[in-house]
Amino acid sequence: MGTKTILIADDSRAMRAMLTSTLEALDDCRIVEASSGFEAMRLLPREKVDLVLTDINMPDINGLELISYMRNNPNYQDIPIIIISTEGSQKDIERGKLLGANDYVVKPFDPATLQELLQKYLNRA
Amino acid sequence: MSDSSASVSKAVKDFLMEAEEITDLLGSELADLADAAESGDLNPDLVNSIFRGAHSLKGLAGMFGFAAIAELSHNMENLLDCLRLGKLNLDQPLIAVLFQAHELLTSLVRSVAEGATAAHSADLAACITKINALLAPPEEQVGVSPLSQLGLSERIQDALTEYEEHRLQDNLSRGRSIYIIHTSFDLSTFDQELARISDQLKTYGEVISVLPSVGGNMETHIDFDILFGTTRQSDDLERLVENDAVTVTRLGKATPPTAPPPPVSPQPPRHAATPAASPAHDAVAAPAPALPGPVPVVGDDAAQTAKSMSRTVRVDIGKLDELMNIVGELVLAHSSISGVATRMRTEGFSRMAVELGKATKALERKLTDLQKGVMEIRMIPVGQLYEKMSRIVRKISREQGKKVELKFHGADTELDKLIVEDISDPMMHIIRNAIDHGIEAPERRLALGKDEKGTIRISSYQKGNHVVIEVEDDGGGIDIERVKAKAQQKGFVQDIGGVSDKEALDFIFLPGFSTNDKVNEVSGRGVGMDVVRNNIAAVSGMVDIETVAGKGTRFIITLPITLAIIKALIIASSGxxxxxxxxxxxxxxxxxxKDIRTVERKEVIQLRETTLPLLGLDAFFGIERRGERHGEFYVVVVGVAEKRLGIVVDDLLGQQDIVIKSLGEVFRRFRGISGAADLGDQRTILVLDVGGMVNEAMRSGN
Incomplete structure (x- = not known):
């Protein structure tokens, strides 16, 4: 199957570090980090991304805008997108799913749950 | 996260670093918010940014298992959400609660940093109760959203967050027109281009949302739809952004729900002002009567530009300390090699001694460079403290009903990071005092013929090997007669008549002295000026006061530039x-x-025009004097700020670079010692705290 590339878009350095160390436990995974929506958009054409994990609340382009962009762009519309959200942001999660996000996790989550979820989408791809 | 492996502690460090960043930013933004509430010019971007801060901290603290921080920031977030969605008005009680919550949040984060499991639970519960008391009851949205009449395309509408929807509605309710500005940028530069165009637009109104979209040339370009609210006409907007490949489309209140689709052409047309000019477009000219001339617009100065490429690296200060210690040890190793070279020369290995001497010289030069380099990394501009100060000033002056302006000079003066951290609290205390006791109430200032607004000026500058920080207010000055009376009443001095004004000011720094009998919230936190002096002395600094009745007071803090490696004079006294x-x-x-005279049972010498008090180290430390002083001896004249003292020593052993190591809390109470140093030949010696000794000598001299 080859190495899978996961793009993490989150403006929190500590969250990215934690997500990276969680995902590195998965087999054959390469992590690409973006600290903003813009950075994610710039990385998408450069990296062959297999899955996107995105925060909603980011400066410049937020997660919803990123999802909308990806789903409207034929190059990225099939890449699975998982939202990382926070308790109490139900409305934004709903919108994200409406825009075409595949799944979501709510902070605080158990790293194992995220690993399982990702594995599911990566295997499917 | 219960296992305590190394990775966890790294994770906690990551968390702390970011949590501190967020709380710092929240603090200054809250101060801005309080200012905005006063001036009535509230920028929605500011409220949203504060909300985002609380939101991020909630998620972060939740993930890392810090429940109290997560809970408090969650409650703050709720409150801020209501504020940004217009469900609450920005008023003083709300600001007060936000400040209180922020303070608690900061101390919660700090207790994590200090590894303390301090129970703030009572404070936490009280704060959350206050927040909840302000929270608006959840209201269900009734009726049709006016947004549906805008004719926003589904693609754009769906991607709006709840907040963006609210901003859209708010703009409409202010009678602004909503435009969609469609642009297309090259993939490699889109963020700068977008930031530039957003900044331009912000001078005319509010950028509500920026939605990336796909244009005809998606391999090389990214298109954007900018949702923009303004009172301007589309002509104005087109002129504003005329150099860009944009299309400006106005959305109408009464338009049927078919907005003109964003153009999808390989080369976006220029100024296709109203593509598919819907009849509705013309019909909606009415809702926003354009005001003539530039209109003061909210959000015009919020230059929320894209993150610039940063060329800085954040480093844990602990790592720099380690590096500094290694450099220090290298310096010591160099000293011993150099000692060997000298011995070789005297013992007759002259040729090898010369070669070794050359090599050590070369090593010394590189070591000096290395030392300088590491030192420079530790240096940070004093200005980093100023933001914190201005927050405090705004907060306290608001609480006290005083008007205070803070002015800064020399913010780029550099100091060792650790010193900057250690003087933060004492400076804060001095500033609190200045507002509390110094600056008069506005009415009183006006009556005195002063500007209603008091000024606190913080200036810093380098003076030789020291950095001087002055905190100056233009308040009423210190009432010296009251200070004297108090000193006598407290029994600090028997005969107040013989005490000069300058000496009297020194009483303020004595433990147990406070000119204000009434303990108040600002300055009376059970911490006196003695703590201020001790904290400054702990970093080998000094503090002086100058005051002029009716004109103001100036605190002068003199600090060494760094504490890490210093040149020292090695002396011997009593063996x-x-x-x-x-x-x-x-x-x-x-x-x-015979050069020594005795005045009032104190030894002094005449040094040029002045009389210099002498101090024997044996007497100072209460050590039994070994051998009588006979014949010649040395006096080392030391001075900090304006004060001078002669230290009597038996011998001068030379100059050397030393690394000062702290002796820890236990030895803190020993006056006159700032730490210990290793001389490189297995000998450990004490480093004198000159500032402390000078103070002590002056005090006992009175």
């Missing part, structure tokens, strides 16, 4: 060896017994 930081040494004199 013991000590180090005196060279930065405090003014000169050394060789004297004989």
């Amino acid at each position: 013991r060896t000590y180090a005196i930081p060279i930065s405090s040494v003014l000169e050394s004199l060789l004297l004989t017994e």
Whole structure:
């Protein structure tokens, strides 16, 4: 199957570090980090991304805008997108799913749950 | 996260670093918010940014298992959400609660940093109760959203967050027109281009949302739809952005729900002002009567530009300390090699001694460079403290009903990071005092013919090996007669008549002295000026006061530039060896017994025009004097700020770079010692705290 590339878009350095160390436990995974929506958009054409994990609340382009962009762009519309959200942001999660996000996790989550979820989408791809 | 592996502690460090960043930013933004509430010019971007801060902290604290921080920031977030969605008005009680919550949040984060499991639970519960009392009851949205009449395309509408929807509605309710500005940028530069165009637009109104979209040339370009609210006409907007490949489309209130689709052409057309000019477009000219001339617009100065490429690296100060210690040890190793070279020369290995001497010289030069380099990394501009100060000033002056302006000079003066951290609290205390006791109430200032607004000026500048920070207010000054009376009443002095004004000011720094009998919330936190002096002395600094009745008070803090590696004069006294930081040494004199005079049972010498008090180290430390002083001896003249003192020593052993190591809390109460240093030949000696000794000598001299 080859190495899978996961793009993490989150403006929190500590969250990215934690997500990276969680995902590195998965087999054959390469992590690409973006600290903003813009950075994610710039990385998408450069990296062959297999899955996107995105925060909603980011400066410049937020997660919803990123999802909308990806789903409207034929190059990225099939890449699975998982939202990382926070308790109490139900409305934004709903919108994200409406825009075409595949799944979501709510902070605080158990790293194992995220690993399982990702594995599911990566295997499917 | 319950396992305690190394990775966890790294994770906690990551968390702390970011949590501190967020709380710092929240603090200054809250101060801005309070200012905005006063001036009535509230920028929605600011409220949203504060909300985002609380939101991020909630998620972060939740993930890392800090429940109290997560809970408090969650409640703050709720409150801020209501504020940004217009469900609450920005008023004083709300700001007060936000400040209180922020303060608690900061101390919660700090207790994580200190590894303390401090129980703030009572404070936490109280704060959350206050927040909940302000929270608006959840209201269900009724009726049709006016947004549906805008004719926003589904693609754009769906991607709006709840907040963006609210901003859209708010703009409409202010009678602004909503435009969609469609642009297309090259993939490689889109963020700068977008930031530039957003900044331009912000001078005319509010950028509500920026939605990336796909244009005809998606391999090389990214298109954007900018949702923009303004009172301007589309002509104005087109002129504003005329150099860009944009299309400006106005959305109408009464338009049927078919907005003109964003153009999808390989080369976006220029100024296709109203593509598919819907009849509705013309019909909606009415809702926003354009005001003539530039309109003051909210959000015009919020230059929320894209993150610039940063060329800085954040480093844990602990790592720099380690590096500094290694450099220090290298310096010591160099000293011993150099000692060997000298011995070889005297013992006749002359050729090898010369070669070794050359090599050590070369090593020394590189070591100096290395030391300088590491030192420079530790240096940060004093200005980093100022933001914190201005927050405090705004907060306290608001609480006290006083008007205070804070002015800064020399913010780029650099100091060792650790010193900057350690003087933060004492400076804060001095500033609190200045507002509390110094600056008069506005009415009183007006009556005195002063500007209603008081000024606190913080200036910093380098003076030789020291950095001077002055905190100056233009308040009422210190009432010296009251200070004297108090000192006598407290029994600090028997005969107040013989005390000069300058000496009297020194009483303020004595433990247990406070000119204000009434303990108040601002200055009376059970912390006196003695703590301020001690904290400053702990980093080998000094504090002086100058005051003029009716005109104001100036605190002058003199600090060494760094504490890490210093040049020291090594001296011997009563068979013991000590180090005196060279930065405090003014000169050394060789004297004989007959040069000493005794005035009021104190030994002094005449040094040019002045009388210099002498201090024997044995007497100071209460050590039994070994051998009588006979014949010649040395006096090392030391000075900090304006004060001078002669330290009597038996011998001068030379100059050396030393690394000062702290002796820890236990030894803190020993006056006159700032730490210990290793001389490189397995000998450990004490480093004299000149500032502390000078103070002590002056005090006992009175």
